[in-house]
Amino acid sequence: MQQMLLALFTATTCALALAASQPVAAADAELSCKLHYSLTGWSLIYKHSTGSGTIHCDDGKSMRVNVSAKALGITAGKWRIDDGSGDFTHVHSMHDVLGRYGVASAEVGVVKTGEARVLTKGDVTLALAGKGEGVDIGVDAGEFTISR
Numbered sequence: 001m002q003q004m005l006l007a008l009f010t011a012t013t014c015a016l017a018l019a020a021s022q023p024v025a026a027a028d029a030e031l032s033c034k035l036h037y038s039l040t041g042w043s044l045i046y047k048h049s050t051g052s053g054t055i056h057c058d059d060g061k062s063m064r065v066n067v068s069a070k071a072l073g074i075t076a077g078k079w080r081i082d083d084g085s086g087d088f089t090h091v092h093s094m095h096d097v098l099g100r101y102g103v104a105s106a107e108v109g110v111v112k113t114g115e116a117r118v119l120t121k122g123d124v125t126l127a128l129a130g131k132g133e134g135v136d137i138g139v140d141a142g143e144f145t146i147s148r
Contacts, residue, residue: 029092030089031057031059031088031092031094032058033057033058033094033097034055034057034086035053035055035065035084035085035088036053036056037051037065037085037130038053038080038083039051039084039130043076043077045072045075046070047069047070047071047075047140048068048070049068049069050068051081052064055088055146057094063094063148064148065148066148067144067145068145069142069145070142070145071103071140071142073140075137075139076137077134077136077137078134079135080133081130081131081132082131082133083130084128084131085130087127089124089125090123090124091124097124097146098146098148099145100144100145101119101121101126101143101144101145103141103143104140104142106138107138
């Protein structure tokens with residue numbers, strides 16, 4: 001009886017060790033995805049921006065997207081971002097990047113403006129950076145949305 005339990009224990013241990021050593025399935029592997037975008041916006045208490053972009057992932061897939069941002073706060077300005085870029089983390093499928101990201105920001109930009117912020121949507125994180133022109137002064141909280 002002890003030999004049978006030992007054999008069962010050994011077989012189970014070997015099976016678990018073999019399963020743990022298998023490579024992660026392609027569907028579970030993280031992708032490296034990047035966003036390139038342009039955005040124009042205005043604010044006077046309510047902040048509103050719209051634009052478009054393209055997402056490219058290291059699996060060779062790409063997708064055209066619309067981007068928008070809405071927020072409330074103490075803000076005033078009008079601006080445009082011409083050469084924005086973003087890096088996503090914790091992405092397993094290109095469609096993981098779509099949706100609404102929470103954002104809170106404080107800006108002071110006159111003539112040459114820019115943005116740099118980190119946004120989150122569940123496990124997915126998006127680090128944005130961009131350069132542009134305009135005036136943007138204030139503090140706000142809202143959402144950044146990426147849609148098809």
